[in-house]
Amino acid sequence: MNFKTLLSIVAAVILIFSLASLQFEIIANQWLRLGTSGIFLLFALKIFTSRNFYGLAVFLLLFLCDLLLVFWESLIIIAGYYVLHIFSISILVFLTLREIKVPKVSKIDILSILLFFLINTLILFLLEEYFNQSIDNNWLRLLFYTNGFLILILVLSAFFYSIRFAKMFLHSFL
Amino acid sequence: MGLTVSDLLLFGIYFVDLDKFKYIDNVFYSVGLYFLLRSYMKHKKSVKKKEIKERLFDKKDQSERDTLDVYR
Incomplete structure (x- = not known):
């Protein structure tokens, strides 16, 4: 399967999950967000080489942000x-x-x-x-x-x- | 844009009591991340194309120079 097609399918599935979570609380919002950024980080790791470090850093930082969002109280x-x-x-x-x-x-x-x-x-x-x-x-x-x-x-x-x-x-x- | 809308909504959810839109930020977040990755993919492709073009141009230039050298 083409990488671009795979990315589109995964994005569509995530979008459906996100839309479903509006109506039904299947998964906690923060975990869904963390999962979303985690999956996109995996795709980013596949795309980026060491030459475009900044592009990868954005995805990595957003993933870490979402990780902290799970423990938002302190x-x-x-x-x-x-x-x-x-x-x-x-x-x-x-x-x-x-x-x-x-x-x-x-x-x-x-x-x-x-x-x-x-x-x-x-x-x-x-x-x-x-x-x-x-x-x-x-x-x-x-x-x-x-x-x-x-x-x-x-x-x-x-x-x-x-x-x-x-x-x-x-x-x-x- | 998707990321920004998602962040603004996130602030709205945490600091204003918007129960109706409680989880809508995730939708914009996933759309935002998707398009960010897509734009990077496109950029990478265009850079590759440019590099190939430049390499071809250099090769052509070199071969022209070689031919000229032969004539000389």
């Missing part, structure tokens, strides 16, 4: 989760930005980016209020904000990446 575990997650997101941002050359941005682009940041920062602050209710720790709060803002940066870089390559795709047809 403060050290939560901090560890955030640190590992920050590393994985940073690598993804680095890999994405490396491919993008400086994009041309108009005033409307800047305005919409600012609006995007404003709305999402508000959501982040709102979430932090709930976060603060259960855990009162400055370090964790800092990690929480770093993680949140990095996620926002990742979304933006993914957006610019897709714009660049979508344009390239259109150009190849014109």
Whole structure:
């Protein structure tokens, strides 16, 4: 069987399991998440060579994050989760930005980016209020904000990446 | 994008009481990981193609130089 086909079948099975877990609590959510990242890590190990270490590191870090998610109660575990997650997101941002050359941005682009940041920062602050209710720790709060803002940066870089390559795709047809 | 949506939902689940969407983050997570791996696969393929092209180009260049040397 083709590797690509196998990956698609496994992904479809995982997706069905994830959808089923919405309705029926067959497996605990954290274990399902851990299993998902574990299976994808195995595929990643097959794909990546030592040359693309960063790509493999993302999958490895996400797997470790999910492992910590299973034991989410202690403060050290939560901090560890955030640190590992920050590393994985940073690598993804680095890999994405490396491919993008400086994009041309108009005033409307800047305005919409600012609006995007404003709305999402508000959501982040709102979430932090709930976060603060259960855990009162400055370090964790800092990690929480770093993680949140990095996620926002990742979304933006993914957006610019897709714009660049979508344009390239259109150009190849014109 | 899938990973990001999954993470945002995860925060929502832990810090806001969203019982209805309790396990939906897993769906986005698996989709996100799948497409991340697929994009890496595509990238790897394109790099390989580029390397083969460059190698072929180098070989062609070398053979042209060799022919020129013969004429000289």
